[in-house]
Amino acid sequence: MILAGLRRLFLLIFGAAALTAVGSIVIAELVGASLGRSLTVGFYLVGCFLMLSGFFVGNRGPARVKSESDTRSTPMGMLLGGGRNLRWATLGEQNETINNSAVFISVGLVLVAIGILFDSRHAFF
Numbered sequence: 001m002i003l004a005g006l007r008r009l010f011l012l013i014f015g016a017a018a019l020t021a022v023g024s025i026v027i028a029e030l031v032g033a034s035l036g037r038s039l040t041v042g043f044y045l046v047g048c049f050l051m052l053s054g055f056f057v058g059n060r061g062p063a064r065v066k067s068e069s070d071t072r073s074t075p076m077g078m079l080l081g082g083g084r085n086l087r088w089a090t091l092g093e094q095n096e097t098i099n100n101s102a103v104f105i106s107v108g109l110v111l112v113a114i115g116i117l118f119d120s121r122h123a124f125f
Contacts, residue, residue, distance in 0.1 A: 012103070013110050020046045020111060036120055043115030047108045054104030060097050062089045 024042030028035050066085035089097075116122060 009103070009106070013107055016046070016050075016107050016111060017043075017114055036118060040115050040118045040120070043111050043118060047111030047113075047115060050104050050108030050111065052108075054101045054108060057104060058098060058101030062094065063087070064089050064093065
């Protein structure tokens with residue numbers, strides 16, 4: 001079970017890195033920027049965006065909307081004096097929130113690390 005989870009995590013990291021690299025290469029060609037700099041900035045931007053997203057996903061409160069089809073949650077329903085009915089999140093929902101946050105932050109950190117490796121201002125080898 002752990003090996004299957006690690007395999008999915010590596011596939012997610014590889015997919016995110018591949019999409020970021022392809023997007024950075026396309027943007028570099030369109031604007032005429034250097035390939036190394038475009039890859040560096042692309043990995044930094046996507047990695048930081050994922051870490052920021054993970055932060056906000058992890059800080060979601062324990063209250064959830066009771067029903068998506070509640071008419072009081074529409075703008076007209078709010079004008080007529082209704083509010084949203086809230087409920088407390090189940091333990092499973094809270095665990096899912098923390099797990100999603102950890103995945104976003106982990107993938108973001110790996111992408112920023114890849115960006116550091118592409119950064120010409122830091123000579124590692």
